[in-house]
Amino acid sequence: MMTYNISIIKGDGIGPEIVDEAIKVLDAVSYACGFTLNYNEYLMGGIAIDVTGKPLPEETVAGVLKSDACLFGAIGGDKWDKLPRELRPETGLLKFREAMGVYANLRPAIIYDELVNASTLKPEVIEGVDIMVVRELIGGIYFGQPRENDGFKAYNTMVYTKPEIVRIGKKAFELAMQRDKRVCSVDKANVLEVSQLWRDTMIELSADYPEVELTHMYVDNAAMQLVRNPKQFDVIVTGNIFGDILSDTASMVVGSIGLLPSASTGDKTAIYEPIHGSAPDIAGQGIANPIATIESAGMMLRYSLGEEAAADMIDAAIKRALKEGYRTKDLASFDAKKVVTTTEMGDVIANYINKK
Known part of the structure; x- marks a missing residue:
């Protein structure tokens, strides 16, 4: 035993x-x-x-x-x-x-057939939704140094190194290989240098997983698409703050935040x-x-x-x-x-x- x-x-x-x-x-x-x-x-x-x-x-x-x-x-x-x-x-x-x-926070968002009506979205939009959000958990703006709040000016810094991005990317690609072989990497590469490094690294890493389709989406569009057409997603991989927000959005797509588990590995x-x-x-x-x-x-x-x-x-x-x-x-x-x-x-x- x-x-x-x-x-x-x-x-x-x-x-x-x-x-x-x-x-x-x-x-x-x-x-x-x-x-x-x-x-x-x-x-x-x-x-x-x-x-x-x-x-x-x-x-x-x-x-x-x-x-x-x-x-x-x-x-x-x-x-x-x-x-x-x-x-x-x-x-x-x-x-x-x-x-x-x-470093890897896995947040599945799966719709139960019995709770299709619990979502505010139409049944035809959410039936069959099965998303895995892979959130980087111990980097990014929550952990960035320096940080300050002097009562007049406050700032936080968002920092990711290439090795940190590689290890979370590998987790996402490996999970995708066990699922529908699709990864959507979410960033804000149009305005953030950190996100540009994130995107470039994901593209490089994808060469090791030729069976997996890699797409990219800006975080604001991803939030919109989760509500508009959640079934388009299989695995979403993103940084700490974006993952925090998007996984809560996904919880409302499937009906209740009281239904969603997570694993931090x-x-x-x-x-x-x-x-x-x-x-x-x-x-x-x-x-x-x-x-x-x-x-x-x-x-x-x-x-x-x-x-x-x-x-x-x-x-x-x-x-x-x-x-x-x-x-x-x-x-x-x-x-x-x-x-x-x-x-x-x-x-x-x-x-x-x-x-x-």
């Missing part, structure tokens, strides 16, 4: 609620498939500030690096927004990603998390949608642990729950037969594991 060590960071707001439901489903599927998951919980974000005075304790970094993968909820909230920037939860998250070396470890935030305004009410976190747990099984059958079981259980009409509050108006709480949705999906 295989045993895997999984680090858990629940975080703030709805983080503990949604991670608990993902663990519930992981326990069900690990039992069904005959492997063991050992969990070790660590602090990060606002709760870490409250307990330790720091958004990212050293023991969290050390513990996650020793684990096979990390399942992460969400961090942040109004409570900590007035702290100096270096002490805020979001700063801890950026440092965490950098320490983990997770690198050479040291991988972090799996929903793309949404901590939503402190609904924390503790039992109305948060845990599906994105449960899907993230499925991605962890597939990409880090190699447990393909278990990941398939989770996918099937989520689809069955949606087909049977179970909806959390955010999706209550879309063909709901029964509106359930966060915990109840976790129960339903866990109960459908390995059931015919």
Whole structure:
């Protein structure tokens, strides 16, 4: 029997609620498939500030690096927004990603047949949408130095090196080889030198993947095209800030930000998390949608642990729950037969594991 060590960071707001439901489903599927998951919980974000005075304790970094993968909820909230920037939860998250070396953020956007009506777009526009956004995660303007805000003038710098672009490009091309063999590289090469280097590097790299069709799109046009004709995309590869924005756009194309998982991968470890935030305004009410976190747990099984059958079981259980009409509050108006709480949705999906 295989045993895997999984680090858990629940975080703030709805983080503990949604991670608990993902663990519930992981326990069900690990039992069904005959492997063991050992969990070790660590602090990060606002709760870490409250307990330790720091958004990212050293023991969290050390513990996650020793684990096979990390399942992460969400961090942040109004409570900590007035702290100096270096002490805020979001700063801890950026440092965490950098320490983990997770340079590739994979964000799938797939439309469930049962939730076609949840999108504001027409069914004929979104039926069959299956996009993978590959976002570079530890470079670009979020990490660029120097940076300054003196109360009168503020600036950030966007920096990418060629090796950073090559490694994220390889990830995108390799994923495309497993999919429909199409990569759209998104940049702003008409005005940014950084983007021109990005585009030139992607063109050079494409020679190593002759089977993959490479196209280019400016980020403003890409945002428009995601809404106009999302089915034209297979794999989108882009930088940190553009990927942050476009993946949220893609989440609304498919209906709800509560449905989209993500995987942040690198050479040291991988972090799996929903793309949404901590939503402190609904924390503790039992109305948060845990599906994105449960899907993230499925991605962890597939990409880090190699447990393909278990990941398939989770996918099937989520689809069955949606087909049977179970909806959390955010999706209550879309063909709901029964509106359930966060915990109840976790129960339903866990109960459908390995059931015919």
